[in-house]
Each structure stands twice: as C-alpha cells, then as structure tokens.
Amino acid sequence: MRFPVSWRVTAPLSVLLALLGGCAATGDDKPATTASAAAGPVALTNCGTPVTITKPPARAVTMNQSATEIMLALGLQDRMAGTAYLDDRVLPEYAAAYAKVPVLAGEYPSKEKLLEVAPDFVYASFATAFGDEGVGDRAGWQKLGVDTYVSAAGCSKNTRPAKLTMDDVFAEIRDIAAIFGVGERAETLIADQRARIAKVSAGVKGEKVLWWDAGNDAPSVGACCGGPAMIMSAAGVTNTFAELAGSWADTSWETVVERNPDVIVLVDASWDSAAAKRAFLEQHAALRDLPAVKDKRYVVLDFSSTSAGVRNVLAVEALARGVGGVGS
Numbered sequence: 001m002r003f004p005v006s007w008r009v010t011a012p013l014s015v016l017l018a019l020l021g022g023c024a025a026t027g028d029d030k031p032a033t034t035a036s037a038a039a040g041p042v043a044l045t046n047c048g049t050p051v052t053i054t055k056p057p058a059r060a061v062t063m064n065q066s067a068t069e070i071m072l073a074l075g076l077q078d079r080m081a082g083t084a085y086l087d088d089r090v091l092p093e094y095a096a097a098y099a100k101v102p103v104l105a106g107e108y109p110s111k112e113k114l115l116e117v118a119p120d121f122v123y124a125s126f127a128t129a130f131g132d133e134g135v136g137d138r139a140g141w142q143k144l145g146v147d148t149y150v151s152a153a154g155c156s157k158n159t160r161p162a163k164l165t166m167d168d169v170f171a172e173i174r175d176i177a178a179i180f181g182v183g184e185r186a187e188t189l190i191a192d193q194r195a196r197i198a199k200v201s202a203g204v205k206g207e208k209v210l211w212w213d214a215g216n217d218a219p220s221v222g223a224c225c226g227g228p229a230m231i232m233s234a235a236g237v238t239n240t241f242a243e244l245a246g247s248w249a250d251t252s253w254e255t256v257v258e259r260n261p262d263v264i265v266l267v268d269a270s271w272d273s274a275a276a277k278r279a280f281l282e283q284h285a286a287l288r289d290l291p292a293v294k295d296k297r298y299v300v301l302d303f304s305s306t307s308a309g310v311r312n313v314l315a316v317e318a319l320a321r322g323v324g325g326v327g328s
Helices: 013-020 065-073 092-098 111-116 138-143 166-180 183-201 227-235 253-259 274-283 312-322
Strands: 042-046 049-053 060-063 080-084 103-105 121-124 147-150 208-214 220-222 248-250 263-268 298-302
Touching: 042 147, 042 166, 049 147, 060 065, 065 092, 065 121, 065 166, 103 111, 138 147, 147 166, 166 183, 166 227, 183 227, 183 312, 208 227, 208 253, 220 227, 227 312, 263 274, 263 312, 274 298, 298 312
Parallel strands: 060 080, 060 121, 080 103, 121 147, 208 263, 263 298
Antiparallel strands: 042 049, 208 220, 220 248
8 A cells, every 4th residue: 555755734833833742753673561651662663663652642543443442441531632433333331431532533534633633642453544545644643743553453464463363462452551651451451351262262172163254246254364363263263264365355155165164253244234144145045055054053243343452352252152162
C-alpha cells in the first residue's frame, strides 16, 4: 500500500501548538514489556516504525474495535480523547466506560477531525487506518509530535508476524500498558486470559474445524497464519485448511466436502450473517449431507473476535466448548 510522503491540513494554531508541544524523539528498537510513568521513555519498534513515548499519553484516539477494547480493558478510558470505527457493539463490560469517550466517526475520521481533538497518541488495529482512506501516514503524525501504534496483526505484510499467536496479542497488550504506565494491569489481564484458555481447551481432541468467513461461490476460510488460525490453535482444534497461505484464503465447496469438517465456524458480520451462511449450507445439495451440517455442529463467532485483541479469548472459549471442551 502506498502512503503519501507528507500531508498538510489547515487547523487552528492552538491545536497545532498543542500537538507540537508533545513531540517525541526517535528511539531504539527494543520492545517495551514493563511500564512505569516514572521509569523514563518507552521505546519500541512497531510495524517497522521506531516509536519512543516520553511520557504516558493523555489524549489518545483509538481506531478499530480491538484497539478500543484493549484500551478499555486496561482501564484507560480517561486517557482517550476520542474513538472511531467499530464493527460490533463494544463488549458489555466496557459499555459504560466507552460511553464516556467521544465518537469521532463511524469509520475512519478525516485528518481535520482528528486534529480537532488534539491527540497525543493514535492507536489503530490496522495499517489501513494510516492509509489514503484513513487519517494520513504515520510519518506525518510523527512530524506533528503525535505518536502512533498499529496492532502487530494489522501491520503490512513484510512487518507482521509470520504466524499470529496469542503471545502476539499479549505482547500488544503489554506494549499499550507500558506506553500508558499501567504494566501491572496488563499482567493481571493476560494471566486471566491464559487461565481461561487453558481451562476451556482441556479435553479438546483436535477436532477438524472449517472456519467460514465469507463468500458463497468460493468460500473464504481461515488459512494458516492469521486470527482464525490463532484462535483454532489456542482452542486445541485442527484447522481444516491450515496449508493455505495467509490469514484467509479462498477454496471450493468440493474441497470442503472432501475434508468433511467436524465443526463449522460461522462468522457473523453485518455484510454476511451467520444466519445466511447456515441457510446456505442446509439448502446446498452437496453440503447439507455433511455430518457437521446435518447435526448442526456450528459455532457462531462475531467478526470482531477475529481481530487481535481482548475478545479473542471469547472466541477460543466458544470454539472449544463447541467441540466438547471443558465447560461445554
């Protein structure tokens, strides 16, 4: 993806001065794993971009579901000047905190809109947030003294993990906690999620799972290396299409029939609902006779549970229980 070399916006002088006042220095490439507001700068390399935070941000803006929910899970709503772009409703346990944060736009805000709230940190789940259809490239924000962060899972192809794991999600939570000086909150959250995953995956026997994301003619399925594969691995099941490259990949229904999955994950999204997927399977001449379809062995997961973040554990729990793990 090409980003503009630079960009200019017209904004009130007071806003620009506020932004320039928070200018951060360039740091080394050691990942941050601990946090303390008094411990000095936090230096890390994020998606190939060196980032040094000289002090915990006070006016952060989040874009995308996972970034927003990680901030709320760490109790950082009081440090948020705004948020944007949800795919689903915020988890119920964070709803009250989320209600206190200004929503800047339904999708990505304009650069001008973002400048209006004078952010000192912009955190997104996907690199596209800083693309031509987003708020402008990271280098432009750095020139204004605004630090940025992108989820490792959402980095460009050459800088994201070769195969996403829950440890990558936990590393992101630790990074954000370090940046805001709340490291102990991250460790509490991570310990709880690790324990929940270990408990629910006990008894899972590697059942074959088809992760159906979208598409009727050529189904897009969970492939080897992204969020779906990470969730399936954590749940202890076998990914039916683990040999396909990428996070998602297209296959054929003939291949699905040949592989005969034990359980089918139906991703529920506003543009392609789980109910529509289920109806398609049960009316298709070849698919309706699959044991998983005849026995209605479905696990419905929200689209947002695929993005690296705090709700991945909910997807792991639902999937493990759906195949007969502890607590099913």
